Amino acid sequence: MLLRAFLLSLCLATPALADFEQTLSDHILPGYAAFAASTQALSDAAAKDCKADGLKPAFNAAYDAWVGVQHLRFGPAEADGLSVAIAFWPDPKGSGAKSQRALLLGDPAQLTPEHFPDQSVAARGLTGLERLLYPTEALPADPCALIQATTLDLARMAKIINDNWINTYSKTVLTAGDVGNTTFQTRPEVRQTLFTQVVAALEFDKDQRLGRPLGTFDKPHPERAEAVASGRGLRNTLISLQSLRAMVVTMTPDTPLTLAGFDRAIKLANALNDPTFAGVATAQGRLKVEILQQAISALVDTVVGELGPELDVGVGFNAADGD
Amino acid sequence: MSASALTRRMEIKMATRRAFLAGLAAASLPRVSWAEVGSPACLAAGKLGDEFVLHGLTAAGESLFEIGLPARGHAAAAHPTQALAVAFARRPGTFALVLDCLTGAVRYRLTPPEGRQFNGHGAFSVDGALLMTSEVVAEGSAGRIGLWETAGFTRIGEWYSGGIGPHDIRRLSDGRIVVANGGIQTDPGDRTKLNIDTMRPNLTLLSAEGAVLDQVELAEELHQNSIRHLALHGDGVAFAMQWEGDKTETMAQLGLWVPGSAPVLCPPPDAQAFAMKGYAGSIAVARSGDLIALTSAPAGVVMLFDGAGQWLATDPRADVSGAAAVGDGLRLTDGQGGVWSYGREGLASLSRNATAWDNHLIALS
Numbered sequence: 001m002l003l004r005a006f007l008l009s010l011c012l013a014t015p016a017l018a019d020f021e022q023t024l025s026d027h028i029l030p031g032y033a034a035f036a037a038s039t040q041a042l043s044d045a046a047a048k049d050c051k052a053d054g055l056k057p058a059f060n061a062a063y064d065a066w067v068g069v070q071h072l073r074f075g076p077a078e079a080d081g082l083s084v085a086i087a088f089w090p091d092p093k094g095s096g097a098k099s100q101r102a103l104l105l106g107d108p109a110q111l112t113p114e115h116f117p118d119q120s121v122a123a124r125g126l127t128g129l130e131r132l133l134y135p136t137e138a139l140p141a142d143p144c145a146l147i148q149a150t151t152l153d154l155a156r157m158a159k160i161i162n163d164n165w166i167n168t169y170s171k172t173v174l175t176a177g178d179v180g181n182t183t184f185q186t187r188p189e190v191r192q193t194l195f196t197q198v199v200a201a202l203e204f205d206k207d208q209r210l211g212r213p214l215g216t217f218d219k220p221h222p223e224r225a226e227a228v229a230s231g232r233g234l235r236n237t238l239i240s241l242q243s244l245r246a247m248v249v250t251m252t253p254d255t256p257l258t259l260a261g262f263d264r265a266i267k268l269a270n271a272l273n274d275p276t277f278a279g280v281a282t283a284q285g286r287l288k289v290e291i292l293q294q295a296i297s298a299l300v301d302t303v304v305g306e307l308g309p310e311l312d313v314g315v316g317f318n319a320a321d322g323d
Numbered sequence: 324m325s326a327s328a329l330t331r332r333m334e335i336k337m338a339t340r341r342a343f344l345a346g347l348a349a350a351s352l353p354r355v356s357w358a359e360v361g362s363p364a365c366l367a368a369g370k371l372g373d374e375f376v377l378h379g380l381t382a383a384g385e386s387l388f389e390i391g392l393p394a395r396g397h398a399a400a401a402h403p404t405q406a407l408a409v410a411f412a413r414r415p416g417t418f419a420l421v422l423d424c425l426t427g428a429v430r431y432r433l434t435p436p437e438g439r440q441f442n443g444h445g446a447f448s449v450d451g452a453l454l455m456t457s458e459v460v461a462e463g464s465a466g467r468i469g470l471w472e473t474a475g476f477t478r479i480g481e482w483y484s485g486g487i488g489p490h491d492i493r494r495l496s497d498g499r500i501v502v503a504n505g506g507i508q509t510d511p512g513d514r515t516k517l518n519i520d521t522m523r524p525n526l527t528l529l530s531a532e533g534a535v536l537d538q539v540e541l542a543e544e545l546h547q548n549s550i551r552h553l554a555l556h557g558d559g560v561a562f563a564m565q566w567e568g569d570k571t572e573t574m575a576q577l578g579l580w581v582p583g584s585a586p587v588l589c590p591p592p593d594a595q596a597f598a599m600k601g602y603a604g605s606i607a608v609a610r611s612g613d614l615i616a617l618t619s620a621p622a623g624v625v626m627l628f629d630g631a632g633q634w635l636a637t638d639p640r641a642d643v644s645g646a647a648a649v650g651d652g653l654r655l656t657d658g659q660g661g662v663w664s665y666g667r668e669g670l671a672s673l674s675r676n677a678t679a680w681d682n683h684l685i686a687l688s
Contacts, residue, residue: 074623074639078637078639080594081592081594081595081637084593084594084595084596084597085594088593090571092571092572092573095593120593121592121593121594122593182670182671182672183639185659185661185672185675186659189641189659192641192659193623193641196623196641207570208570208571211570211571212571224571316620316623316641316642316657316658316659317370317642317658317679317680317681318604318620318642318643318644318657318658318680318681318682319620319621319623319642319658321514322514322565322602322604323397323413323414323443323490323551323552323604323682
C-alpha cells in the first residue's frame with residue numbers, strides 16, 4: 001500500500017510528458033479557434049464595408065491564422081474538402097479566376113449563403129478573396145457582393161471545423177485505442193498521424209511554396225509562387241515553419257536536432273528579403289531560395305530520423321516507398 | 324509471317340505440349356483444395372517484426388494461415404482451384420514461391436531465366452494449367468509475360484508484354500489477358516527510374532495465346548501517368564495510375580478501359596484533386612461492378628467511385644494500401660495490421676493483426 005502510494009506520488013511528481021493530448025489542447029484547438037475568430041472578424045468587417053483596402057488587414061490576419069493550422073490535414077478540415085476550399089493553391093489551370101469571373105458576371109443568386117457553398121472550390125476561400133482584394137487587372141464587375149459572400153463562407157467553414165474539433169473530433173483523438181474508435185485504433189496511430197502531418201507540411205513548403213517558383217535553373221517560374229498578389233509567399237512559408245515547430249514542441253520534449261533544424265530554416269526565412277520569391281529569376285536571388293529549400297529538405301530528414309523514432313512511429317510501411 | 328510472330332507461335336505450341344506431359348507426370352501428387360485450408364477470401368503479404376509472411380484471410384479479416392517468406396513480398400496469385408499461392412518478390416524480383424497453403428511448404432521456387440526479372444504480379448489461366456508472370460528484360464525493362472506450366476512449375480516460354488515495365492496483369496473471364504505496361508524503365512540493380520521524361524505507358528490486351536489484340540496509350544500530356552494496377556470491371560478493366568510528372572499538376576488516378584474503345588479517365592472533383600498525392604497503390608472493383616476503391620498510402624486515403632467512375636467519397640486511413648473485392652463488398656488492409664470493410668458507409672474495422680499488411684490484397688475468385 002505504501003509502495004503504491006509512493007509510486008503514485010512519483011508519477012504525479014513527474015512533469016507531464018508532451019504527447020498528443022498536449023498537441024490537442026495547446027496547438028490544434030487554439031489554432032482553429034484563432035482561425036474561426038479571425039474569419040468571423042473578416043466577415044463582420046466586409047458586411048460593414050466591402051472596400052478592398054479596408055479589408056486587407058483582416059484578410060491577412062485570417063490568412064495568418066489559416067497557415068497556422070493548414071498542416072493539420074486530417075479530421076474536420078478534410079471533411080467535404082473544406083481545407084481545399086479555404087485555400088485552393090496551387091491552381092495551375094487558373095480555374096479559380098475563371099470560375100470567379102463567371103460568379104462576378106452571373107446570377108447574384110449564386111452568392112447567397114444557401115448557394116455559395118456549392119460554387120467551385122477554386123473560386124472561394126482565401127485565394128479567391130485575394131484576387132478580389134488585390135486585383136491584378138480590372139475586375140469585370142463590382143466585387144462587393146462576392147467579397148461579402150466569400151468572407152461569410154470562410155467564416156462558415158472555419159466555424160464548422162472549429163465546432164467539430166471541439167464537439168466531436170477531440171473526443172475521437174482522446175479516446176484513441178478504445179473499442180469502437182475506428183479512426184484511431186491505438187494511441188500510436190494518433191502520434192503517427194501527427195508525425196505524418198509534420199513531414200507532409202514540410203514537403204509542401206519545400207516542393208510547392210518554394211519548388212513552384214524555383215522551377216528549374218533554366219526556367220524559373222516566379223509567377224507560380226503562392227499568393228503573389230498579396231505578397232504572402234515567404235510569409236506563409238515562415239508561419240508554416242513556426243507553426244510546425246510549435247506543434248513538435250507539444251508532441252515531445254526531446255527532439256533537439258529537429259528543433260535546431262527548424263530554427264535554422266526559420267532564421268533563413270527571416271533573413272530572406274524576398275516576400276514573393278520574385279528573386280528566383282536572378283542567379284543571386286535563386287540561390288537564397290534554394291538554400292532555404294535545402295534547409296527544409298535537411299529538416300525533413302531530421303524529422304524522419306529523430307522525431308519519428310522519438311515518437312516510436314515512422315512514415316507508414318506502404319507509404320514509405322512505391323510499389 | 325514475321326520472325327517474332329513465328330517464334331511466338333512455336334513457344335505456344337511447345338508450351339501446350341510440355342504442359343500436357345508435365346500434367347501427366349504430376350497427376351498423382353496430392354491436390355489440396357482451397358476449402359481444405361478454410362476457404363480464404365483473400366491473400367495478403369505482410370511484415371511481422373523482421374519477418375515477411377503471407378496470410379490467407381477470411382472475408383471477416385481473420386487469418387487462416389501464415390507462411391514465412393524469405394524477403395518482402397509484393398503481390399500474390401492464387402491458383403483457381405488448388406490451395407496454391409504464388410508469392411512474388413518486390414521488383415526487381417529474383418524469386419517467386421509456389422506455396423502449399425495447407426502445409427506452408429514451399430512447393431516450388433521460381434527463378435526467372437537469365438536476364439529476366441519478376442515485376443511483382445502474376446495470374447493463372449482459367450483452368451490453372453498456366454501461370455503468367457509480369458517480367459522485364461533486366462537491361463532496358465522491355466516487358467515479358469513469363470509462362471510456367473503448373474504441374475511442375477517449369478518455365479515453358481514467354482510472350483512480349485506489349486511495352487516497357489509491365490506491372491499488374493489480369494485475366495478476363497474469357498481467358499484474354501490485360502497487361503498494365505507501366506512504361507517505366509528501371510535500373511536492373513535497384514529501383515531507380517531511368518526514363519521519366521520519355522516514358523509511355525500503355526494497356527495491352529493479349530489473347531490467351533499471347534497475341535497482341537489491342538493496345539491503347541493515354542494522351543500525350545499524360546505520358547508520365549504510369550498505369551500500374553488493374554481490376555476486372557465489366558467487359559474490361561479499371562486501372563490505377565501513378566503520376567510521375569510535375570507534382571503541382573492534377574491528374575486522374577483512375578481510368579476505365581473496355582478493349583476496342585478508348586480509355587476513359589475519371590478524375591475526382593477539384594476539391595479532391597490532390598487528395599491522393601498523385602498516387603494510386605491498389606484498385607478493387609466490387610463484384611456487383613458498382614463500386615471502385617482506389618488506395619493511396621502516401622496520402623493515407625482511400626477514394627470511392629461508382630461503377631461509372633464518378634467520385635463518391637475520400638476516406639482517411641493511415642497507410643491504407645491493399646484493396647480487394649470480397650463477397651458483395653470491398654476489403655482494405657493497412658500498414659498497422661488493420662483489415663477493413665469499405666463501401667458507401669465508409670470504413671468499418673474487421674480485425675487488427677500484428678502483421679503490417681503490405682501493398683496488395685489479392686481476392687480469390
